Amino acid sequence: MTAEVVADSGVNVSELPARGWRAARALAPVGLGALLGAAFEPLAVPYVIPVCIAGLALTLRDITAWRAARRATVFGIAFMLTTLAWLWPSIGMGAWLALSLVQGLWFLPLGCGLVLVRRLRAWPVWSAALWSAVEVLRGEWPFGGFPWSRLGMAVVDTPWAQLLPLVGIGGTSLLLALLGFLLAAVLESATLRVPSRRWAVVLAAVFALTVLPAVLAELVDRSRTVTVAIIQGGVPGDGKDLVAHHRQVTRSQQVATQLLASRVRAGEEPAPDLVIWPENSTAVDPFGDPEARNAIEASVEAIGRPILVGAMVDDADPRRVLNQGIVWDPATGPGERYTKRHPVPFGEYIPFRSVLGRISPRLAEIPRDMIAGGPQPPVEVAGTSVAMAICFDVAFDDVLPEQVREGADLVVVQTSNAMFTGTAQRAQQFGISRARALETGRSVVVASTNGISGAIGPDGSVVTQSRTRGTEVLVADVPLASGETVAVRMGPMVSGGSLLVALGAVLVGVRRCRAR
Known part of the structure; x- marks a missing residue:
């Protein structure tokens, strides 16, 4: 398409790159959700987890809560369709679509919550608590829940596996989500050309925590x-x-x-x-x-x-x-x-x-x-x-x-x-x-x-x-x-704690929004 044709059509040529970026941002959750599914069998590439979490966080920056909810839901459905693909040949396409949709809808409140806590200090921490809370809730409801495809279930052949005796599957999911949201904070600071030293130091500290041997877990x-x-x-x-x-x-x-x-x-x-x-x-x-x-x-x-x-x-x-x-x-x-x-x-x-x-x-x-x-x-x-x-x-x-x-x-x-x-x-x-x-x-x-x-x-x-x-x-x-192990002793506290922290962060975020 020539510049004259574009001009005659009423489209501002200078807006094309911005429109392309916005379209890519809107479509990215589909690819990121599907890529997160690759962390589980049959591909089993768990190292994509922080990248996918960071990508989701970046696609939700500076948009309304409703748009964030839609994007996060699309991310969640794509994630579930990928990890639960075994339902189609075994039980049927209808069951595969229905369960993936129900599980994916849990990401709708996640998207809203991520926007609400985004302007709070230490937002990656509150965001990780929200992710953990959604994992807990979708494992409880409806009909008793379906706690499949939790991040902590995918790490057995990685250095992150050493977290399992310390904080269990739920706590490992929380720390992996935190790692992803911290990565997003570092990348966001770099693109906005603002000092990112604080987030970089925190990211390095959390990464070091996730790969340290679980010495404290040897209690058996x-x-x-x-x-x-x-x-x-x-x-x-x-x-x-x-x-x-x-x-x-x-x-x-x-x-x-x-x-x-x-x-x-x-x-x-x-x-x-x-x-x-x-x-x-x-x-x-x-x-x-x-x-x-x-x-x-x-x-x-x-x-x-x-x-x-x-x-x-x-x-x-x-x-x-x-x-x-x-x-x-x-x-x-x-x-x-x-x-x-x-x-x-x-x-x-x-x-x-x-x-x-x-x-x-x-x-x-x-x-x-x-x-x-x-x-x-x-x-x-x-x-x-x-x-x-x-x-x-x-x-x-x-x-x-x-x-x-x-x-x-x-x-x-x-x-x-x-x-x-x-x-x-x-x-x-x-x-x-x-x-x-x-x-x-x-x-x-x-x-x-x-x-x-x-x-x-x-x-x-x-x-x-x-x-x-x-x-x-x-x-x-x-x-x-x-x-x-420490995880067996303290496991219930991780689930309950993430729910309370997530609820508190959302309430503070709502109050800040109303104050503005």
């Missing part, structure tokens, strides 16, 4: 070990119709356990102290179904050790069911149990079933609602106190740290990732399990129907890991631990 004793066997029986086909083939799944667990028993008798494998079966090892109640019970008891008799069995157990109300991990002892039979604390809404129970059931016929595919278990103590297995989580439980802060505070010296995660076969969900969940190992200072044993199963050391290192989605038997010696 790891002098004992336990031998665990993990039975990954595999699932038929693509795994999306596990319930229809539940007998085959249980038989696969039984056959793999009996094969392990024969190898132990032959001296090819050490005798395990306990055996872990995954979630949904039996999709029918073993207390009411003779075939399922016989398979479990035959396996326990063959191996001669306690088995932690993942089972669906009928409630007294036929419209409800429990998802449990059951200690099945060769001498005393079924004993202590753990009940899944955070069932998945619309996947394991239907909120407002009487209303929503009329809207979508697909909800009839979930005929019974799963009952949530409340706070529970660790279970005792072969003299070992075990903190348990079932599938998505591992993402919630109120499950494993609470049991560790009650004396658990080993963590077991039972999961059924059958419907997520071939997606990044399995790797993301295994990454969260590694983060929990670092946070709690405990070894974590993961048993999945189709992978990723494995044993994780208290330092987050992978001791052993399944390589296929088929049948695998893993035997490993893992350290037991006693004592508590």
